[in-house]
Amino acid sequence: xxxxxxxxxxxxxxxxxxxxxxxxxxxxxxxxxxxxxxxxxxxxxxxxxxxxxxxxxxxxxxxxxxxxxxxxxxxxxxxxxxxxxxxxxxxxxxxxxxxxxxxxxxxxxxxxxxxxxxxxxxxxxxxxxxxxxxxxxxxxxxxxxxxxxxxxxxxxxxxxxxxxxxxxxxxxxxxxxxxxxxxxxxxxxxxxxxxxxxxxxxxxxxxxxxxxxxxxxxxxxx
Numbered sequence: 001x002x003x004x005x006x007x008x009x010x011x012x013x014x015x016x017x018x019x020x021x022x023x024x025x026x027x028x029x030x031x032x033x034x035x036x037x038x039x040x041x042x043x044x045x046x047x048x049x050x051x052x053x054x055x056x057x058x059x060x061x062x063x064x065x066x067x068x069x070x071x072x073x074x075x076x077x078x079x080x081x082x083x084x085x086x087x088x089x090x091x092x093x094x095x096x097x098x099x100x101x102x103x104x105x106x107x108x109x110x111x112x113x114x115x116x117x118x119x120x121x122x123x124x125x126x127x128x129x130x131x132x133x134x135x136x137x138x139x140x141x142x143x144x145x146x147x148x149x150x151x152x153x154x155x156x157x158x159x160x161x162x163x164x165x166x167x168x169x170x171x172x173x174x175x176x177x178x179x180x181x182x183x184x185x186x187x188x189x190x191x192x193x194x195x196x197x198x199x200x201x202x203x204x205x206x207x208x209x210x211x212x213x214x215x216x217x218x219x220x221x222x
């Protein structure tokens with residue numbers, strides 16, 4: 001599901017960006033198709049959120065995916081088709097009801113805009129493109145920031161693993177050193193006991209020699 005989710009997201013993101021860059025109006029059919037794909041993407045994300053351990057996805061990665069899904073929702077909202085015909089017709093009717101002598105400068109400007117629908121539509125499209133570009137830049141910055149947070153979280157996770165490995169090695173070395181000290185203590189105790197036995201034998205030998213000397217002197221004097 002991980003690879004499918006990423007592939008579906010990248011395809012949908014490319015379609016949305018291509019539609020926005022083209023400057024053409026998005027039909028309701030295309031918009032509905034992209035919204036269905038986004039709903040499927042969001043549904044898959046909810047499934048992963050329900051059991052992140054099963055899919056081996058970190059909380060930072062889930063947060064990043066939630067952010068980029070929200071960004072796609074905003075972009076799709078900006079692609080909703082706008083029907084300007086009724087407004088233009090109504091404005092034309094209103095401007096026709098007012099005599100040229102009674103028109104204010106604002107009304108004359110409005111009439112000029114209505115009388116040039118192609119120019120007005122181009123201006124609207126140009127402004128929409130500018131707004132979309134600004135939104136794209138902002139969304140890209142947000143996505144880049146979330147990506148950096150994800151990388152930092154992964155680096156922190158790797159550092160924690162290294163620290164845990166170092167602590168495990170230290171614990172192993174401490175156990176080895178402790179076992180070595182116990183062995184040295186045992187050896188020293190054995191040496192001490194052997195020294196005591198040896199000292200006892202020496203004392204016995206010295207006493208025997210003294211007794212023999214005393215016997216020799218006693219028999220010689222007797």
